[in-house]
Amino acid sequence: MISRLLRNRTIVQTISRTSTIRCLSTFEKHRTVFESLGLDKTNNKGVFDGEWKGSGDIVPSYNPVNNEIIAEVITGTPDDLNTAFEKLPAPKRGHVMLTMRNALVENLQPLGKLVSLEMGKILPEGIGEVQEYIDILEYALGLSRTMQGAIIPSERPGHAMLETWNPLGTVVAVYGWNCAIALITGNGTIWKPAPTTSLVSIAITRIIAKALKDHDMPTSLCALVTGGTDVGQSMVQDKRAHVLSFTGSTEVGRQVGKVVQGRFGKSILELGGNNAIIVTDDCDLDLAARAILFAAVGTAGQRCTTTRRLIVQETVYDTLVERLKKAYKQVKVGDPLDEGVLCGPLHTKQAVESYKKALEQVKAEGGEIITGGRVIEDGPLKNGNFVEPTMTRVRPDMNVVQHEAFTLDEAIAINNNVAQGLSSSIFTSNPSTIFKWIGPSGSDCGIINVNIPTNGAEIGGAFGGEKETGGGRESGSDSWKQYCRRGTCTINYSGALPLAQGINFG
Secondary structure, eight states: OBOOOOOOOOOOOOBOTTOOOOOOHHHHHTHHHHHHTTOOSSOEEOEESSSEEOOSOEEEEEETTTTEEEEEEEOOOGGGGGGTOOOOOOSSHHHHHHHHHHHHHHTHHHHHHHHHHHHOOOHHHHHHHHHHHHHHHHHHHHHTTTOOOOEEOOSSTTEEEEEEEEEOSEEEOOTTHHHHHHHHTTOEEEEOOOGGGHHHHHHHHHHHHHHHHHTTOOGGGEEEEOOOHHHHHHHHHOTTOSEEEEESOHHHHHHHHHHHHHTTOEEEEEOOOOEEEEEOTTSOHHHHHHHHHHHHHGGGGOSTTOEEEEEEOHHHHHHHHHHHHHHHHHOOBSOTTSTTOOBOOOSSHHHHHHHHHHHHHHHHTTOEEEEOOOBOOSGGGTTSOOBOOOEEEOHHHHHHHHHSOOOHHHHHHHHHSSSEESEEEEEOOOHHHHHHHTSTTSOOSSEEEESSOSOOOOTTSOOOOEETTOSOOOSSTTGGGGGEEEEEEEEEOSSSOOOGGGOOOO
């Protein structure tokens, strides 16, 4: 079992408006990055509804490499939502997508570096996050000319039936997956980011607002309200939020879904993963080992599609474990901006505590740590949120893998026997195994991969999961329909009034 470094939990520490920041070496060191993105040390307003403002607490953003304060953000409050909802549909949508895309390309490097500084991702992944937004904007640009309804044969002579897809109004969006699709379907958007990533959120919003302004469109179509739980709860309860997209824990997502459903809104939920990779004895073992390392250690395990569980056939188990042990020990942990670093810090101190508790639970249940398992509290990384990449053996879940050869049906059952259903993978060269895995008796996840890891989803396919992962699909395929209201239209051009089902009413 690869112990997943649990999903980020936000830590918000408020300080008074009169406070001074004494430790801003990160800001000074990377001043050109921050200033190129319009960010300041202390006066970053965290609400945008056409104008920049903020009436809430001042919240610092921390560098997880050393837990120094990077800069301060003046956050919003529930009252700031009253002016943030924009209901106007968006004309010239494709041109706006293109402008936004070009603006992000111009700022790819500084934005990617900011992601690394504020979140702790290694620089290639930070740049990759921005590139993914660029990709989704290109996808949305193409979608702007291809969204189609349907012509439906009418049983009544002289009648035509068709479907229409129109904007719902306002989408509480996750950037950039949901934002781009929401905009291209004509909706306004509001973004409430995690309090620990406010700087990236402000920088992105500035770029988008300029793109909208260049097209003489309301810049409030892409509103931003930073803040804490009170802002999030107000969004969930607000009837003006026609679609609410939430990414987070299953526990919180369950409550979000209930509240949104209670007011007959729409929710798109992307919750817990608990993702597994099945390794068969007929696979390319080198390929599997490389994929597992990337899927389990990439982004320090802080990704919804991170691999958490391995189900390995007995005949290749020892060989694979030895390869992974060697690979894990060679992973360089350190400052995500340093060359050669493959694993940066966890995002927050609370994430470090979650890592420690997870390993304590493994040992308490009779499992063992195969490699790793240590919080790095000495040397040059001692002030940051650094931990060792870790692999564990857990007897309650993995007994069948350790002591007997499993059948494919047993492996699929283990994969499916969890409450979550986001991403899954199998490594095999057997066509029969492949087609069973992707068929009705195979994986019950929303993402079903073969000979690739559980992470790294492409934007063209519908992204999301089943069961307690929430069932939503954020982008790709025909996911755009979630952001629209469907209309079934019947047009009578006959001059008569025939009824359906052959009814004769006088």
